[in-house]
Amino acid sequence: MRAEIISVGTELLLGEITDTNARFLASQLPGLGIDLYWISQVGDNQARLVEVLRRAWQRSDLILITGGLGPTEDDLTREAIAEMLGEKLKLVPALERELQEFFARLGIDMPLTNLKQATLIPSADAIRNVSGTAPGWWVEKDKHILIAMPGPPREMQPMWHHQILPRLRQSTTGEIIVSKTLKTFGLTEAKVGEMVSPLLAASNPTLGIYAKVDGIYLRLTAKARGQKQAEEMIAPGEARLRSILGEYIWGTDSDTLEAVVGHMLAEKGLSLAVMEGYTGGLLAATITGAPGAVAYFKGGLVAGSEEAQIACGVDAGVISDCGASSREAAQAMAGAARLHLGADIGVGIAGVDEPGGGEGRPVSTIYIGIDDGKNKRAITARYPGDRAWAKRRAVATALFKLREILATAG
Amino acid sequence: MRAEIISVGTELLLGEITDTNARFLASQLPGLGIDLYWISQVGDNQARLVEVLRRAWQRSDLILITGGLGPTEDDLTREAIAEMLGEKLKLVPALERELQEFFARLGIDMPLTNLKQATLIPSADAIRNVSGTAPGWWVEKDKHILIAMPGPPREMQPMWHHQILPRLRQSTTGEIIVSKTLKTFGLTEAKVGEMVSPLLAASNPTLGIYAKVDGIYLRLTAKARGQKQAEEMIAPGEARLRSILGEYIWGTDSDTLEAVVGHMLAEKGLSLAVMEGYTGGLLAATITGAPGAVAYFKGGLVAGSEEAQIACGVDAGVISDCGASSREAAQAMAGAARLHLGADIGVGIAGVDEPGGGEGRPVSTIYIGIDDGKNKRAITARYPGDRAWAKRRAVATALFKLREILATAG
Numbered sequence: 001m002r003a004e005i006i007s008v009g010t011e012l013l014l015g016e017i018t019d020t021n022a023r024f025l026a027s028q029l030p031g032l033g034i035d036l037y038w039i040s041q042v043g044d045n046q047a048r049l050v051e052v053l054r055r056a057w058q059r060s061d062l063i064l065i066t067g068g069l070g071p072t073e074d075d076l077t078r079e080a081i082a083e084m085l086g087e088k089l090k091l092v093p094a095l096e097r098e099l100q101e102f103f104a105r106l107g108i109d110m111p112l113t114n115l116k117q118a119t120l121i122p123s124a125d126a127i128r129n130v131s132g133t134a135p136g137w138w139v140e141k142d143k144h145i146l147i148a149m150p151g152p153p154r155e156m157q158p159m160w161h162h163q164i165l166p167r168l169r170q171s172t173t174g175e176i177i178v179s180k181t182l183k184t185f186g187l188t189e190a191k192v193g194e195m196v197s198p199l200l201a202a203s204n205p206t207l208g209i210y211a212k213v214d215g216i217y218l219r220l221t222a223k224a225r226g227q228k229q230a231e232e233m234i235a236p237g238e239a240r241l242r243s244i245l246g247e248y249i250w251g252t253d254s255d256t257l258e259a260v261v262g263h264m265l266a267e268k269g270l271s272l273a274v275m276e277g278y279t280g281g282l283l284a285a286t287i288t289g290a291p292g293a294v295a296y297f298k299g300g301l302v303a304g305s306e307e308a309q310i311a312c313g314v315d316a317g318v319i320s321d322c323g324a325s326s327r328e329a330a331q332a333m334a335g336a337a338r339l340h341l342g343a344d345i346g347v348g349i350a351g352v353d354e355p356g357g358g359e360g361r362p363v364s365t366i367y368i369g370i371d372d373g374k375n376k377r378a379i380t381a382r383y384p385g386d387r388a389w390a391k392r393r394a395v396a397t398a399l400f401k402l403r404e405i406l407a408t409a410g
Numbered sequence: 411m412r413a414e415i416i417s418v419g420t421e422l423l424l425g426e427i428t429d430t431n432a433r434f435l436a437s438q439l440p441g442l443g444i445d446l447y448w449i450s451q452v453g454d455n456q457a458r459l460v461e462v463l464r465r466a467w468q469r470s471d472l473i474l475i476t477g478g479l480g481p482t483e484d485d486l487t488r489e490a491i492a493e494m495l496g497e498k499l500k501l502v503p504a505l506e507r508e509l510q511e512f513f514a515r516l517g518i519d520m521p522l523t524n525l526k527q528a529t530l531i532p533s534a535d536a537i538r539n540v541s542g543t544a545p546g547w548w549v550e551k552d553k554h555i556l557i558a559m560p561g562p563p564r565e566m567q568p569m570w571h572h573q574i575l576p577r578l579r580q581s582t583t584g585e586i587i588v589s590k591t592l593k594t595f596g597l598t599e600a601k602v603g604e605m606v607s608p609l610l611a612a613s614n615p616t617l618g619i620y621a622k623v624d625g626i627y628l629r630l631t632a633k634a635r636g637q638k639q640a641e642e643m644i645a646p647g648e649a650r651l652r653s654i655l656g657e658y659i660w661g662t663d664s665d666t667l668e669a670v671v672g673h674m675l676a677e678k679g680l681s682l683a684v685m686e687g688y689t690g691g692l693l694a695a696t697i698t699g700a701p702g703a704v705a706y707f708k709g710g711l712v713a714g715s716e717e718a719q720i721a722c723g724v725d726a727g728v729i730s731d732c733g734a735s736s737r738e739a740a741q742a743m744a745g746a747a748r749l750h751l752g753a754d755i756g757v758g759i760a761g762v763d764e765p766g767g768g769e770g771r772p773v774s775t776i777y778i779g780i781d782d783g784k785n786k787r788a789i790t791a792r793y794p795g796d797r798a799w800a801k802r803r804a805v806a807t808a809l810f811k812l813r814e815i816l817a818t819a820g
Binding site for chain 1: 420421422423424425426427428429430432433434435436437438439440446447448449450451452453454458480481482483484515516518520521522523524541543562564568618620629684689690691692693694695696697698699703704707708709710711712713714715717718721722750751752798
């Protein structure tokens with residue numbers, strides 16, 4: 001089954017809102033074995049909307065539309081579907097009653113403009129909306145299914161989960177699509193591409209490569225009659241990727257570096273504390289973003305200035321000898337965090353976050369220290385590009401290094 | 411000039427990432443007086459990409475493409491443009507040299523696959539990429555402009571601002587669209603809508619209302635022959651909104667709460683320190699994200715546990731009497747941060763971040779304390795909804811409260 005998503009709304013074309021509906025719906029289709037080939041956004045303009053619908057009707061079996069079901073004059077999805085199919089809109093008394101009841105519950109008189117939300121064409125069934133006034137439309141005609149949903153995600157998503165998904169599942173009996181993502185750190189995208197190039201030619205499962213702030217992801221996607229069969233098709237590819245990429249792989253699918261590291265700490269009964277200069281709190285915020293961090297994270301110290309570092313227990317001599325941006329300072333910060341907060345392992349991130357920034361700014365050099373009471377390690381890393389990204393990259397580097405140390409500690 | 415945006419990448423069709431590039435580019439066009447009629451997303455498939463490009467070439471004057479310029483085999487934007495225009499890709503020695511230099515700066519050998527990023531067709535000029543390896547393409551042919559940019563926003567956006575926007579501005583004349591956004595905090599979207607309802611009917615400038623994590627935004631948008639004329643059309647509406655919303659307005663346009671607060675601190679010569687439980691470092695990370703924060707931010711302490719709070723100077727008696735989640739604890743954290751790090755003002759955020767969470771979890775109650783050495787204040791706030799959002803909301807609440815105190819301190 002070939003699917004297409006159409007998001008309706010001039011606010012999308014003005015860049016006022018991001019189209020999160022298309023992403024949500026796209027993420028729902030692989031599990032149904034539905035192939036999605038097209039997504040498009042179109043404004044509140046009937047002629048252009050009809051044009052997009054006509055093309056979708058020609059090339060796709062399933063058309064998912066969000067937006068344009070509101071009560072105002074620029075909500076034109078109903079009208080456009082009717083025009084595309086050559087059918088007429090009619091007021092449906094039962095829908096009108098439901099709308100009246102919805103407003104009665106809010107203690108408001110129903111504005112007349114809402115009446116258009118109680119209209120249907122002969123090929124359409126109404127889909128109940130428990131969170132708003134716009135019912136959805138389910139149209140089945142000439143072996144096509146067209147589903148129109150309201151634009152606000154808090155109305156669309158419950159409608160999808162409770163009314164549309166169960167019904168759609170019945171209409172699709174074919175293959176499903178299953179993906180498995182391996183997440184690596186420490187290699188460039190091109191290098192990963194080179195290493196796994198023999199697998200890139202395969203068609204089922206296919207292999208995709210994506211660069212993210214926390215490393216390079218590799219995604220295997222298989223199409224099969226069922227979950228188990230798809231998993232069996234993915235397994236050999238995964239084994240091969242694991243043998244090629246080995247220690248660079250830190251997780252799979254929805255894993256995050258902070259959760260992976262957190263899990264290792266919890267398992268080994270070790271606790272963690274951090275002191276950050278360059279990243280200004282982002283390392284602590286990332287670590288505490290993982291569920292259950294309270295069990296192993298003793299705390300963090302954000303010290304951008306030398307005096308703050310000294311107030312938090314860093315030896316003033318190290319800073320005066322080596323500078324606040326140095327391997328030695330990073331190690332001293334790691335040690336001070338560990339001692340000050342009574343943790344087994346301390347991590348320090350040193351480096352100057354120059355104000356200003358922008359294009360042409362020098363590549364930032366930062367230093368990451370890790371102290372587990374037995375060994376003091378330090379690594380140097382350099383990040384080109386923007387400030388916010390460089391900080392996220394520094395956090396990922398620190399977590400990946402920490403994972404490596406925890407893994408080899410046995 | 412009719413524009414069209416095409417975002418390339420199978421990950422968009424699998425719902426793995428949201429297409430923020432399309433929104434970014436869409437938001438840039440009104441200021442150029444360019445009308446955007448179409449946005450679409452297409453996977454890493456050359457045939458479908460060529461089909462989308464052919465249609466765009468027929469109906470649009472300006473085509474903006476992001477994605478598919480990477481070094482791997484599934485990066486097909488260059489190939490698809492060449493096929494659509496019937497031109498051949500050629501390796502360009504100057505581009506190859508630049509790539510070699512890019513890798514040399516990082517101290518890495520250039521993988522051979524990156525060579526495809528040094529290719530061009532005769533109609534295309536390369537657009538320099540300061541943040542990555544993929545140059546953009548600027549194609550002008552038969553009165554069409556086609557611009558291809560890399561997909562990662564941190565590469566695409568600087569390229570847009572520094573290389574593409576200035577050149578595009580020369581190609582366009584006519585009306586421009588100018589917007590002014592007022593940012594408020596402390597009111598619900600519906601309440602703001604009620605208060606400003608007389609202005610919502612106007613057509614030039616129009617008024618839009620948007621709910622964000624740092625409050626409700628109001629955007630006035632005017633269409634005019636020039637910047638000055640548009641600004642004169644916006645001014646009366648802005649004055650009216652300011653008289654209605656008064657102290658709820660904390661900034662405009664690209665202002666952030668952290669930059670607004672930072673500016674006030676710098677102006678008054680005051681310094682700041684924080685201690686966070688609930689937000690786990692996000693307050694410090696947000697504050698240090700503002701340019702120049704090193705001048706006024708003394709540091710932060712992330713202390714999720716009682717022992718960490720006590721290690722950082724919180725009076726153990728306060729915690730045993732009132733609990734770690736209390737107004738008193740928040741005030742004590744604010745005071746301890748201030749003293750421990752030698753700052754003029756201390757902010758404390760107390761509250762338990764329950765692990766797990768998800769739908770149906772109870773509303774989180776958090777406590778924000780602010781201590782400027784003269785007064786100790788505390789406010790209580792409750793956030794329904796997901797954990798990450800609630801933390802961001804807590805940070806915004808703390809910063810807005812701090813702004814209020816700094817404003818009334820004269």
